Amino acid sequence: xxxxxxxxxxxxxxxxxxxxxxxxxxxxxxxxxxxxxxxxxxxxxxxxxxxxxxxxxxxxxxxxxxxxxxxxxxxxxxxxxxxxxxxxxxxxxxxxxxxxxxxxxxxxxxxxxxxxxxxxxxxxxxxxxxxxxxxxxxxxxxxxxxxxxxxxxxxxxxxxxxxxxxxxxxxxxxxxxxxxxxxxxxxxxxxxxxx
Amino acid sequence: xxxxxxxxxxxxxxxxxxxxxxxxxxxxxxxxxxxxxxxxxxxxxxxxxxxxxxxxxxxxxxxxxxxxxxxxxxxxxxxxxxxxxxxxxxxxxxxxxxxxxxxxxxxxxxxxxxxxxxxxxxxxxxxxxxxxxxxxxxxxxxxxxxxxxxxxxxxxxxxxxxxxxxxxxxxxxxxxxxxxxxxxxxxxxxxxxxxxxxxxxx
Numbered sequence: 440x441x442x443x444x445x446x447x448x449x450x451x452x453x454x455x456x457x458x459x460x461x462x463x464x465x466x467x468x469x470x471x472x473x474x475x476x477x478x479x480x481x482x483x484x485x486x487x488x489x490x491x492x493x494x495x496x497x498x499x500x501x502x503x504x505x506x507x508x509x510x511x512x513x514x515x516x517x518x519x520x521x522x523x524x525x526x527x528x529x530x531x532x533x534x535x536x537x538x539x540x541x542x543x544x545x546x547x548x549x550x551x552x553x554x555x556x557x558x559x560x561x562x563x564x565x566x567x568x569x570x571x572x573x574x575x576x577x578x579x580x581x582x583x584x585x586x587x588x589x590x591x592x593x594x595x596x597x598x599x600x601x602x603x604x605x606x607x608x609x610x611x612x613x614x615x616x617x618x619x620x621x622x623x624x625x626x627x628x629x630x631x632x633x634x
Numbered sequence: 635x636x637x638x639x640x641x642x643x644x645x646x647x648x649x650x651x652x653x654x655x656x657x658x659x660x661x662x663x664x665x666x667x668x669x670x671x672x673x674x675x676x677x678x679x680x681x682x683x684x685x686x687x688x689x690x691x692x693x694x695x696x697x698x699x700x701x702x703x704x705x706x707x708x709x710x711x712x713x714x715x716x717x718x719x720x721x722x723x724x725x726x727x728x729x730x731x732x733x734x735x736x737x738x739x740x741x742x743x744x745x746x747x748x749x750x751x752x753x754x755x756x757x758x759x760x761x762x763x764x765x766x767x768x769x770x771x772x773x774x775x776x777x778x779x780x781x782x783x784x785x786x787x788x789x790x791x792x793x794x795x796x797x798x799x800x801x802x803x804x805x806x807x808x809x810x811x812x813x814x815x816x817x818x819x820x821x822x823x824x825x826x827x828x829x830x831x832x833x834x835x836x
Contacts, residue, residue, distance in 0.1 A: 456804075460804055460805060460808055461808070463713065463714065463715070463805055463808075464707050464708065464711055464715075464808070464809075464812070465707070466703050466704070466706065466707035466711070467703075467704050467707035467708050467711075467812060469703075470700040470701075470703040470704040470707070471700075471704055473696075473699075473700040473703075474697055474700040474701060474704065477694075477696035477697040477699075477700050478697055481696070502785070503785050503786060503787075504785070504786030504787070505786070505787075536784070536785060536786060537784070537785040538731060538732050538733065538783070538784070538785065540733065542648060542733060542735075543645075543646050543647070543648040543735075544648060545648030545649060546648065546649050547648060547649060547650070547733075550733075550762075580826075581822050581826055582785060583785055585732055585733070585734070585821060585822050585825040585826060586732060586733030586734070586825055588825045588826035588827075590639040590640070590641055590660040591639075592826070593639045593660050593661060593826075593827075594638070594639045597636045597637045597638070597639065598636050600636070602637070603637060603661045603662055603690075603693060604693040604694060606661060606827075607661070607690065607691060607693045607694045607827075608694045608697070610822065610823055610826055610827060611691070611694060611697045611698075611701070611823070613822060614818075614819045614820070614822035614823050615697065615701070615819055617818040617819055617822055618704075618815045618816055618818055618819035619815075620787075621782045621783075621787065621789075621811070621814065621815035621818055622811065622812060622815045624782065624787045624789055625778075625782055625789055625808075625811030625812075625814075625815060626808065626811060628789055628790050628791055628793065628794050629794055629804065629807055629808065629811065631791055631794075632791050632794040632795065632798070633804065
């Protein structure tokens, strides 16, 4: 049977109660895995390279404080140990807690919450190169303060060489992983409470 | 020379509402006449070709198709599990927490439609997830959604117990988890690729 990454990350196998529970939503289970495959086994890498995908995946899960980060760390370590090392140096200065950010001016302005607007430092920017550097900053935005998103943020990506299609893929990467890591967190808690 | 984003002149809505909003992208959707069979497979439902949101996402068709099929099973599979109204509540609570005015409008409206409890849903929008909810299942589903949505997550065994003590079985609890988790996917796309337009008729 083909590997199911969420089962693997939670530590469930066929026959376990949680395995059977997930089978009751068979399309959700199957397509969560198909999503992973579409993003990480894609043969179409001209708009977003494998290194960019894996660096963004590690960055998303590590910033989120997810136990899935060790899995993506392993994939990135195989692809580019140097990129992983640079991200690990940068991580303590980038970790915070969210969601925070501003609303469009009006009645919700009282709920505006300040927080870190992270950018790569010079060392990381040199190591990652301009395309990946802006993608890492955009990832930080999507992870912690998605309501601060803007047309300007997308223009920054375009100016650094990302195509419209590449931005769609980048956005799906961070967004899908934000889903996957929460399914893993939620089902791991449920697993511990099953009779 | 790099591409340019699309900038809009309208004033985007600045408050949570159950009214119908539109949404406009900041990036160019794929033109209708460039859609191939593979794109239609990614759109899943042919009618979605009329949506600028889905025609933007279909630029990467495989992940869009998998996203939509995941979404449909989490929210529309009615074989047991969490009542549909509460799946929508979970989506609305995540959207309220992340600050996605568009997603919150759609799913608060669906929650009201399914539950017929407009005022309870409106309180979630007006006062936020901490607002009073007297129904223990609603309280537990909202709390679970908020705790999963926070980064890093706050969701733990106490959420499972709260959901269970409110009368939810394991499948319903798994549905609540998936509903909140999925909106952490959807909110990030909707918030970052475009913005809502004012309610029709305002």
